[in-house]
Amino acid sequence: MVPKLWNETIEAHRRTVRDAILDTTAALVAERGLLGVTMSQIAEQTGIGRATLYKYFPAVETIVLVWHDRRVAEHLKELVTARDHAGGAEQRLEAVLRTYAHIQRERGHHGEHESFGADVFAALHKGEYVARAHQELDELLRDVLAGAAEAGHVRADVPADELAAYCRHALQAAAAMPSKAAVQRLLEVVMAGMRP
Secondary structure (H helix, E strand, O other), X not given: OOOHHHHHHHHHHHHHHHHHHHXXXXXXXXXXXXXXXXXXXXXXXXOOOHHHHHHHOOOHHHHHHHXXXXXXXXXXXXXXXXXXXXXXXXXXXXXXXXXXXXXXXXXXXXXXXXXXXXXXXXXXXXXXXXXXXXXXXXXXXXXXXXXXXXXOOOOOOOOHHHHHHHHHHHHHHHHHOOOHHHXXXXXXXXXXXXXX
């Protein structure tokens, strides 16, 4: 019988190794492009043996997919945290939209699209996990928009799901914004477009 503490220690070690593999792969792909990265390079940069790496992941592409899924989950968590720490309906809406815009800017600023290549980046965004994440994002946006509309802060003549799509697509432009001030101006324009 293996003690519970031992199992927890082993599991924590596995998570640490897995996270190191994901982070190392993302850095290497950003530096060299997807086709310029090998499993041997990942193992060497992570400080583990190739056999150990293959126990975790079968290929570079798999690592990139898992890394991307982790990023998407982190972003959703950021949005939920922003919503939960804001005050009233209007503050919740602004907090979620601001967080989403800054996530988009960070993504664009770090050049994820260019690092992975357009084809790989498009493929990453067609996965089942990403489709579920978009659904969760749309539900989150619909909820905060419906609350803001009910409180009279957002127009009620347009359904919340349409406003959610408007917000999501408009704020994706933040990826190309040169500064945080530009992102704030974009956010103000989006908010102004939804006022009653």
